Amino acid sequence: MSKFKRFLTYYKPYKGMIIADLFFAFVASLTALAYPMLVRVITAQATALPRDEGIQLIFKVLAAFIGLMVIEYVSNFFINYYGHVTGAKIEYDMRKEIFTHLQRLPFSFYDERKTGQLMSRITHDLNDMTELSHHGPEDLVISFVRILGSFIVLININWLLTLVIFAFLPAVGLFAFKSNRKMNAAFKKNRESVADINMRIEDSLSGIRVVKSFANEGLEIDKFNEGNEGFVKSKRRAYRVMAGFHGGIGLLLAIVNAVVAVGGGLLILNNILKMSDLITFLLYINLLISPIQQLIRFTEQYQNGMTGFTRFLEIMDITPDIDDVEGAAELTNVSGSIEFKNVGFRYSFESDYVLKNLSLKAKKGSYIALVGSSGVGKTTLCNLIPRFYDVTEGSVEIDGTDVRSVTQESLRQNIGSVQQDVYLFAGTVYENISYGKANPTREEVVEAAKNANAHEFIMKLPEGYDTYIGQRGIKLSGGQKQRISIARVFLKNPPILIFDEATSSLDNESEQIVQDSFERLAKNRTTFVIAHRLSTIKNAERILVLTENGIAEDGTHSELMAKDGIYRKLYNMQFAEERIRI
Secondary structure (H helix, E strand, C coil): CHHHHHHHHHHHHHHHHHHHHHHHHHHHHHHHHHHHHHHHHHHHHHHHCCHHHHHHHHHHHHHHHHHHHHHHHHHHHHHHHHHHHHHHHHHHHHHHHHHHHHHHCCHHHHHCCCHHHHHHHHCHHHHHHHHHHHHHHHHHHHHHHHHHHHHHHHHHHCHHHHHHHHHHHHHHHHHHHHHHHHHHHHHHHHHHHHHHHHHHHHHHHHCHHHHHHCCCHHHHHHHHHHHHHHHHHHHHHHHHHHHHHHHHHHHHHHHHHHHHHHHHHHHHHCCCCCCCHHHHHHHHHHHHHHHHHHHHHHHHHHHHHHHHHHHHHHHHCCCCCCCCCCCCECCCCCCCCEEEEEEEECCCCCCCCCEEEEEEEECCCCEEEEECCCCCCHHHHHHCCCCCCCCCEEEEEECCEEHHHECHHHHHHCEEEEECCCCCCCCEHHHHHHHHCCCCCHHHHHHHHHHCCCHHHHHCCCCHHHCECCHHHCCCCHHHHHHHHHHHHHHHCCCEEEEECCCCCCCHHHHHHHHHHHHHHHCCCEEEEECCCHHHHCCCCEEEEEECCEEEEEECHHHHHHHCCHHHHHHHHHHHHHHHHC
8 A cells, every 4th residue: 555655645736637637538528428328228219209300309419419529529539649748757756756866876776787677677677657647537437437328328217138238248348358469569569769868868868977976967957858858759749649549549430339329210210221239239239348448448557657656756765874964064175184084895795895094195196007917896986986986984085075975966976987999979079078178168178178188079970079980989989089079178177087997998099199198198196007917107206006905015116026925926927927928
């Protein structure tokens, strides 16, 4: 019941529209119940009158038919158009809520889940809930009114025949159930209409590390809301066509019924055909099939919808383990000094420590390189600075302030990150560079590109800065993508910089260009470099050699080479491998 009550809260903003929708469902059901009774008036009363009086009564019934047809058409149009639009708005609210919540969840959440699974919860599951939220109440009202109304009318005509008819309804229901399952299987293919919004979601969630490193959750939410509004508009157009279709079908069926009734009445008056109450029963039998199908559809919709809602709540009930503390301050006027105080970290209480009792001071503007084998915690250490993860023990401080005491947005606005796996969003070169700053000028974007050694190759692209680069920048080389990511950080202009093995997968020429860009970017900034190619960090002020036991060596390239320790062995091994490749 608690889950059902939470589901009902999403109706609250549209309470008036839902009530109106159910009212028109009620009116449409009463209208359908009235048609057979008008036929009975003709067959039972008009045929018993003198010819002229009978004809007058038949035309009065015809006028009533026309009036009911208009009412039924308006009611069905309202149900199929406004009812569906209301369902789409509820889906919009749910999708907006879950997407906003996903933007707040930390890296640890995404480490354990696949993007495709999250996509399914945001699209497929929400679609099931929309069908339930719109059709569920309607189907219950329509089915209840038609079945109860038919029973009351028929029992007053002939109770025995009524009981016989209702005894056959379970068999009719079983047949409708099997037919409905076949139709559902066919209609599942029509879900491609959400492909565009899926692309936006996948784009943002796949690049969540870039989003968070630039503190651009708000921008992503705004971009998503734009696509979400387009989704509602597209469904509105589709439902308008659907409403016209269903309303038209209902109108055609009503016209056929009217023609048959009036024509049959005229034949009876001319003593060609004789009618009885059996006609009324036959008409009500046809009328009972539809509500049975709707009840069966409701049970399936309820199961699918509540299953989807359960999966929706599983995400919404996850509390971010990294959140701003109450009264968190804004981090301003950052000089860039960073200190790790007895830091310990593990990804979960069941896992081993990645870092243990680690202490480190980085002065303002210092250039620190981190080296070591895979899995010793180089990337983890850097991820603790912008609070992509929180320390398990100890603290990380910037300018003497614990990063947990400031807002995440202000913290990450002061940190720039260039990663090995560059993520570029579907869009133009200009849009990807300008991601580093809210509403930059064209001149600022171009200057950032020049500083990143990217302007020259950008101008050679078909449309320069307005060239569309495809999903994840598929149309660019690795070195070009890296330079765009560096330009993005140049535009952001943060006092703290993290460079995560960003040249390890590049060829020598691209590596040198990217390295030059990075050296220019790192000037006068506190910089942490996770180094894969040790030849790129010879000029670092400090090189820290990390092992499973923490910081094993600390010094310049010359000092560490002179020690004949871990660093020298790593360097000589890599140098030998490079000579072999040459």
